[in-house]
Amino acid sequence: MKLSDKKRVNILDAAEQLFFENGVEHTTMDQIAKAAQASKRTVYNHFTTKDALFEAIIIRMVEHLNQDDELRFSNEIAIDIQLTKIAQQEVSLLNSVHFLRIAKIAFMQMLQQPALAEDIASNQFGCMRYLESFLRQGVANNKLQIEDIEFAAKQFVYQLKSFVFYPVLFGFETPDSLPITKIIEQTVATFLSRYQAE
Amino acid sequence: MKLSDKKRVNILDAAEQLFFENGVEHTTMDQIAKAAQASKRTVYNHFTTKDALFEAIIIRMVEHLNQDDELRFSNEIAIDIQLTKIAQQEVSLLNSVHFLRIAKIAFMQMLQQPALAEDIASNQFGCMRYLESFLRQGVANNKLQIEDIEFAAKQFVYQLKSFVFYPVLFGFETPDSLPITKIIEQTVATFLSRYQAE
DNA sequence: CAAGAAGTAAACTATTAAGTTTACTTTTAA
């Protein structure tokens, strides 16, 4: 790997860490240069402005988000098992260091500049990419009884987010402190008591 | 009302508006003075630092939050009616301009300085003040069947927040664009299908 | 109504941080 590429990675790593810890506004380009073991001029050779650096970080983070495989509905496996599996994957995404970092950095900027919001919100992450079609198949196969599939999908994901994501994002909880198993169990149970076909 | 008091109010109003629109960091004391029709010196006579002004705004906002009356469990009224009433009050709090403003301003700071978080999080707002004891009475009166009351209360409130609060806070939705009635209906229905006593 | 409390505009200071320049050294690739 060329020195130039190494420096680039160092700069991105250092900036990601510092932006996450202190916020974009409270991180100086001098700090980034120092933490990256690069000169300030090198930082500016790679990224013409602080904004460009911020953008590059968000892009890299989104790329690095390991999107778990889409789970396909199966008529052979009990619906609660399948929903539990989806919930587990979702929670592991929501609680990953990577996702929390993107979220914190992005939300900070978003709250100040709503223009950024749409950009980030339009991306579909995690199980929301496929949950609606999963549920549709559950209904088609008489395992579920749902009138408004879009709404039901939101209920499911929002319930997980409310318990495992926002409290950590805002610093009220740490990922370790959460009763993950119980949260998943109860989310699935609540969802099914409402939507399981008789 | 004395001129001095008027100026104080003007300054708080102007700062609240500007902090909300642009964030605390992107609001200058000169802007605040101008918007408040006061001299900068007057601003500093009332509030010794920008931080002190910020704090005063948060305190005033919290005071102004009209906390609806605590709803007491009644064995005479159907449980779904009672939960709907609670949900309605909660949604009107979560969607009030006042609450959204506090939330946006406070969360912005919170995401940057987790120390602030505890302070704000420790306050119990809305129906969370009494929902657990409400549910406990529902259980005692055989209207509800709940094992973990604390958890169930969170499920109820989180579901409302997920639909009516976070999307507005982050700018994905406006309060008017939400199908409030449906959200309340469905939240209550889901909660009861899980927890209503047979 | 007079003293002092509080208001005003505007210039000033000090600090912070983004981005540039300079003079020089190290990597890299034809």
Place this chain on the structure above:
DNA sequence: TTAAAAGTAAACTTAATAGTTTACTTCTTG
């Protein structure tokens, strides 16, 4: 192996903005 691409440290410019000072005016209250 050598030219150019990229690195370096450190001093510099520029702009923004928190907070102060000054010289003066207007409220307010005993």
